[in-house]
Amino acid sequence: MNLPPLAAIRVFEAAARHGSFTNAAEELGMTQAAVSYQIKLLEERIGASLFLRRPRQVILTEVGARLSPAISEAFDMMRAAIAATRENADGILTITTIPTFAANWLVPRLGSFQLAHPSLAVRLQATREVIDFARQDADIGIRSGGGHWPGMVAHKIFGADFAPMLSPVLAATIGGVNTPMDLLQLPIVDPSDPWWKIWFAAVGVADPDLRGNPRGRFGDQHLEGKAVIAGQGVGILTPAFFETELKSGLLIQPFDIVGNDDHFYWLVYPEARRNTPKVRAFRDWLLEQVTDK
Amino acid sequence: MNLPPLAAIRVFEAAARHGSFTNAAEELGMTQAAVSYQIKLLEERIGASLFLRRPRQVILTEVGARLSPAISEAFDMMRAAIAATRENADGILTITTIPTFAANWLVPRLGSFQLAHPSLAVRLQATREVIDFARQDADIGIRSGGGHWPGMVAHKIFGADFAPMLSPVLAATIGGVNTPMDLLQLPIVDPSDPWWKIWFAAVGVADPDLRGNPRGRFGDQHLEGKAVIAGQGVGILTPAFFETELKSGLLIQPFDIVGNDDHFYWLVYPEARRNTPKVRAFRDWLLEQVTDK
């Protein structure tokens, strides 16, 4: 069955509630003439008068009186649903992030965000997939890359820097690590990582001979980090991710010099959502965390 | 709270049901591009994505999935209400009529109409007020008058002719009524009725001296008719209204000549409703009744 024009129904609903075209027009932000027009339209579609035009008022006909409550109820339902959805949409912040960043940086700090925004529920989606807000149900994301995505706002978080790290115990086995060359005496957790080449080049070693099993790469830094902490070898890791471990002495970073491949971690979100409260809240919080450092 | 554009909501409802913009577009009789446009609009209004765009399909986001059932329900409610109203509007025929016509002509014949249209409920409103469909909750009306009302369709039913009538008993008291002058020997039920003057003029009597109490006019012919049948005097009545009484001999109409003041009984209804089934049904039935005669 074909519904009559919805605009007309909405006008009818308001007019029935007010018992006045003029008042309904005011509520709807339009002129009395427009209301009159729409009601007439609806009456023609329904095939019956809905209002009796009396001198200083309009009153519902029997047909109109039967129609009105159901329509009102339907509209109330819609209003409620939309309101709930908006609230819902405002109340749940879905973050999609690279697993490494989640494990090593975000999760340990997320508590402070939630404390600051108790009304926001946070949903974390750690996935390695390329970010695409059109096919991921997320509000905001953290990704590494060049920092330019069309239609997206991107804030630089920090560089995907990297430097060798190892456990103090492992370092002690060769009497401490003093020069980059010392590292070559130790097993390397993931010798195939291209970062090694870049870093050694940065410290002037052209073609290092890396020891260690050429086994499959860990893929995620935080797994590699675990192996390094366990003393299985030297890893090349992002310092920002292991602040705690470095401070507590679980890990040491023998050389301040870091390599980088011009990649950064970015906070990104669709331009269209730039001003929604939850996006704004998370963005502000995260950027503050970073600059505080 | 401001509802988002209803058109967009309707499109969303269809799209959610189909899980496809293309199919929704087809159902709504518009193009896929239009659906895409409306959904985007709605998403911006709500402040959240409603669909995830996946390669060969769209699927609801969590927000969309929560919104969808409530919206669907609201639409179902509207559809049902509108359908019920239409049925209702189609199923009840409200006739507004002059009391005289109702009592003397319509009511005795209405049974045959209802037999012919068992699904139609008839509501009779007998009122003397001038007909005005804008302020009376009626579908069709019967009025006397000149036959020209703007925006109305009017069918002539029969003339508001009139002729003297009396009970046979009363006629016998003067040995029968043979000439118009004979009437002047009898009491006249409503001597002030202007019809008398017109009728006597029509039979060549210029200034008849009417006997009888000049009491208040009956106003309605059918009341006057009762008095005449009871033998209280001679009345001037419309033959078409007293067919039964004339046939059965309760009344006699001594002279075939009738007067008229150029007024007719009309069946009238708003042009806009000319083609609704119930109006059509009643019109056809009534006109047939009249021409059959």
Added chain:
DNA sequence: TAGCATGCATAAGGACAGCTTATGCGAGAT
């Protein structure tokens, strides 16, 4: 694995629905 088909997004342009403005009319109110 290339080519095709499918489904959605987007841009540009146009049509018409629906709004506004202006005015009229009828009937209470003063």
Added chain:
DNA sequence: ATCTCGCATAAGCTGTCCTTATGCATGCTA
């Protein structure tokens, strides 16, 4: 008797929303 209030109507314009045309990504097919 005049004013005012509320709705109806006409004319004209505006902006929404739709269409057409195209592109893009992906999954299917041979």
